[in-house]
Structure formats: C-alpha cells, structure tokens
Amino acid sequence: MLTRLPNRRLLEDRINLAIRHAHRSSQPLAIVFIDLDHFKQVNDTLGHAVGDELLIQVSQRMQDNLREDDTLARLGGDEFIALLTDIGGFSQATQIAQRLINAVSEAYYINQQSFRIGCSLGISLYPDDGNTAETLIQNADAAMYRAKREGRNTYRLYRSEMDLAAQHHLALESELRNTLETGEGLFMAYQPLIDRDTGQLISTEALVRWRHPTQGIIAPGDFIPLAERSGLILALGEQVIKLVLSDINAWQSAGCRIVPVAINLSATQFWQSNFVDDVTNKITASGIAPNLITFELTESILLNRQAKGIEILTRLSNFGCHIALDDFGTGYSSLSYLQHIPADSLKIDRSFIEGLNDEKRSSRPIVAAIGSMAHELGLTVVAEGVETNAQWQVLGNYAIDTLQGFYISQPLNAQAFSNHWLGLNVE
Numbered sequence: 001m002l003t004r005l006p007n008r009r010l011l012e013d014r015i016n017l018a019i020r021h022a023h024r025s026s027q028p029l030a031i032v033f034i035d036l037d038h039f040k041q042v043n044d045t046l047g048h049a050v051g052d053e054l055l056i057q058v059s060q061r062m063q064d065n066l067r068e069d070d071t072l073a074r075l076g077g078d079e080f081i082a083l084l085t086d087i088g089g090f091s092q093a094t095q096i097a098q099r100l101i102n103a104v105s106e107a108y109y110i111n112q113q114s115f116r117i118g119c120s121l122g123i124s125l126y127p128d129d130g131n132t133a134e135t136l137i138q139n140a141d142a143a144m145y146r147a148k149r150e151g152r153n154t155y156r157l158y159r160s161e162m163d164l165a166a167q168h169h170l171a172l173e174s175e176l177r178n179t180l181e182t183g184e185g186l187f188m189a190y191q192p193l194i195d196r197d198t199g200q201l202i203s204t205e206a207l208v209r210w211r212h213p214t215q216g217i218i219a220p221g222d223f224i225p226l227a228e229r230s231g232l233i234l235a236l237g238e239q240v241i242k243l244v245l246s247d248i249n250a251w252q253s254a255g256c257r258i259v260p261v262a263i264n265l266s267a268t269q270f271w272q273s274n275f276v277d278d279v280t281n282k283i284t285a286s287g288i289a290p291n292l293i294t295f296e297l298t299e300s301i302l303l304n305r306q307a308k309g310i311e312i313l314t315r316l317s318n319f320g321c322h323i324a325l326d327d328f329g330t331g332y333s334s335l336s337y338l339q340h341i342p343a344d345s346l347k348i349d350r351s352f353i354e355g356l357n358d359e360k361r362s363s364r365p366i367v368a369a370i371g372s373m374a375h376e377l378g379l380t381v382v383a384e385g386v387e388t389n390a391q392w393q394v395l396g397n398y399a400i401d402t403l404q405g406f407y408i409s410q411p412l413n414a415q416a417f418s419n420h421w422l423g424l425n426v427e
C-alpha cells in the first residue's frame with residue numbers, strides 16, 4: 001500500500017466500533033472527508049511518481065496533525081477520511097480540520113521542485129448527522145463538495161440541505177455523461193477579439209455551452225469543474241474540437257471571412273500522450289487550414305514540466321496552429337522559459353484588467369510591464385475581461401494590441417456570431 005493507511009473497509013469497522021463507544025459514553029465523534037485540491041494537475045504535469053510521493057507526504061502531514069486515538073484512512077486517489085473520536089463537539093472538529101488544511105497547504109519539495117496544493121474538507125458529526133458509518137461518510141462527502149464549490153482549501157460542516165445538493169450533483173454528472181455520449185445539447189459560443197485601435201475583428205475564442213433539456217443553459221462554472229472531477233473532461237474536449245471544426249466548415253461554406261478560432265485546452269487533454277497526433281489528424285481530416293486554429297492554455301499547465309510542454313507546443317506550432325498563453329501573470333511559469341515557448345499571443349489575466357482603476361492598489365504597472373515584455377518577445381498582447389469604457393480608455397496607454405470582453409461583445413452562438421461579426425447569415 002502506497003500510504004500504509006487503512007482502507008475503506010477497515011475504516012468502516014473502526015467507525016462502527018467508535019459509534020458504539022460514543023453511544024455508551026454520550027461523547028460525539030466526527031468524520032472528516034478530505035479531498036486534495038488540484039492533485040490531478042500535479043499528477044498530469046509532474047508525473048505519477050511525483051504524485052505518489054506527494055500522497056505519501058500529505059498522509060504523513062495529516063497524521064502528524066491528528067490526535068493519537070484518531071484514525072486516518074485513504075479511500076483511493078486523493079481522497080482521505082479522518083475519524084475523530086471523543087471530541088467535545090463541532091468546535092474541536094473544526095479546529096482539527098483547520099490544522100489539517102494548514103499542514104497540507106505548506107510547500108512541498110519533491111525532486112528539487114517546489115509547489116503547493118490545498119485540500120477541501122467536509123465534516124459530519126455523530127449522532128446529529130447520522131448513526132451509521134455509511135451515512136456519516138456520505139454526509140461528510142456532501143459537505144466536502146460544498147467546500148469545493150465555495151472556494152476550496154476550506155472546510156464545511158454538514159447541513160441537511162446538502163442532501164439535495166448532492167443528489168443534484170450526481171444527477172447532473174449522469175446527464176453530462178449522457179450528453180457527451182450523444183453530443184446533443186452542447187454548442188459553442190464565440191467571443192470576438194478586436195484590434196484596440198481600429199476595432200476590427202482579429203480572432204475569436206470558442207467557449208463551450210450546455211443547453212440542458214429542462215434546466216436551460218447550465219453555467220460553464222458548474223459543468224466544466226464537474227467534468228474535471230468526474231473524469232469526463234477528455235470527452236468534453238473531444239466534443240469541443242468537433243464542434244469548432246464543424247462551425248468553421250459551415251462559415252467557410254457560406255463564404256464568410258474566417259478568423260482564427262481559439263480552443264481552450266485542459267491540463268488533462270494537453271498531457272495525453274497522443275494529443276498532438278489526435279488533434280492534427282482531426283484538423284487535417286476537416287480540410288481546415290491549421291492557421292485558423294489557436295490552442296489556448298494557461299501558463300500553469302506547464303508547471304515544472306516546461307521542457308516537455310515546449311516540445312508539445314512546438315509540434316503544434318510547426319503544424320501551423322497558433323499558441324496563446326491565457327491568464328498570464330497568475331501561474332507558475334518562470335520568465336526564462338517564456339522566451340522559448342512558441343506562443344503567438346499572451347492574454348493578460350482579467351484580474352489585472354479589473355484592477356486598472358483601483359485607486360488604492362492599481363494594477364496599471366503590472367499591465368504596463370507585461371505588455372512591454374511581451375512586445376519585446378514578439379508576442380501579441382491581449383487584454384481579456386474588458387467590461388467598461390474606463391478600462392478601454394486606460395488600456396490605450398499601454399502596449400496592448402487586442403481587446404476581449406463583455407464591453408465589446410458577449411459570447412454569441414455560431415449563427416449570431418456570423419451575422420454580427422462575419423457579415424453573413426449561416427443557417
């Protein structure tokens with residue numbers, strides 16, 4: 001066993017024994033469900049050997065911050081459960097939970113690489129939240145998902161209304177799985193990127209949307225993280241590429257002036273061993289020129305595996321595709337690697353655009369520095385998240401080439417985008 005911790009079966013035996021003891025002594029106990037935040041990204045970017053060593057170190061840190069009579073078990077993957085016996089109540093349980101969060105969040109040093117992760121915790125109490133091991137674990141799990149939805153790297157206590165949320169989560173996951181199998185209900189919305197000085201359309205970003213048969217449009221912030229957690233992100237990525245290529249073909253058939261379309265990549269997609277061969281084959285089969293496709297990824301995807309990442313990006317660039325670095329300024333890539341990445345454009349993170357007119361702590365120096373540096377490297381600079389005229393005006397003072405955001409246009413479906421920005425009606 002990798003972590004040498006009890007498995008679920010042994011844990012349930014211990015919980016049932018602890019419940020009998022708690023019943024006799026009238027002392028509550030707590031179940032803490034622990035899920036690591038961004039562990040999959042570490043596994044995908046740094047490799048499974050580093051991931052395994054990380055799990056060992058996380059396990060040791062958590063054990064060091066539990067009491068002698070407490071039990072820590074690993075359910076599998078990056079999920080753990082702590083059984084806290086003879087606690088005074090929820091206050092002591094939350095104190096221990098916060099200790100675990102603090103311990104897990106400290107920096108890790110593995111193979112001469114430094115990085116951080118966090119964890120989301122859910123807490124259930126006996127007898128208030130259940131009187132069996134199964135119920136207590138299930139309710140702690142529901143509370144953990146609430147912690148993830150409400151910011152991660154925190155804890156939440158179980159509340160009865162979470163049962164409905166958990167049921168909704170499971171139903172939505174099942175429906176998303178069915179949707180990805182059939183492709184029905186998914187469509188792409190396109191948000192234009194315009195030249196700052198002329199206002200002319202330069203390119204567009206493709207954003208996936210899900211039209212649920214009864215709930216209407218499901219927010220991307222709800223179903224994309226769900227796809228990542230449930231392992232459906234690869235299937236979603238496949239559908240996105242298929243839909244984008246189909247829309248471009250429709251525009252070309254209608255005689256539209258086509259501009260490059262950016263497709264967002266997840267870390268899971270990017271690090272698939274056959275990723276480059278798969279996407280280049282799809283583009284070739286579609287008959288679409290490679291220079292009409294931009295692959296957009298966040299700089300954090302290259303976390304500590306820049307050399308391999310640069311090799312993948314170079315293959316895509318040599319094929320003829322464009323490369324865009326998204327959310328620049330918030331990730332982990334060192335500046336020394338930036339000059340080696342075969343990127344065509346760099347998108348300044350929207351948080352810096354939001355802070356342009358902050359009187360107390362303006363982000364203008366950061367925007368100015370990123371723009372100047374990118375131009376020195378020959379990169380096109382995109383300001384994303386432009387939502388006000390004031391932001392537009394301020395950006396005119398800096399080395400910004402292209403603007404994107406709700407002030408210019410909200411994302412539009414393929415037909416509306418064609419009608420408004422490409423000048424032709426696509427039925």
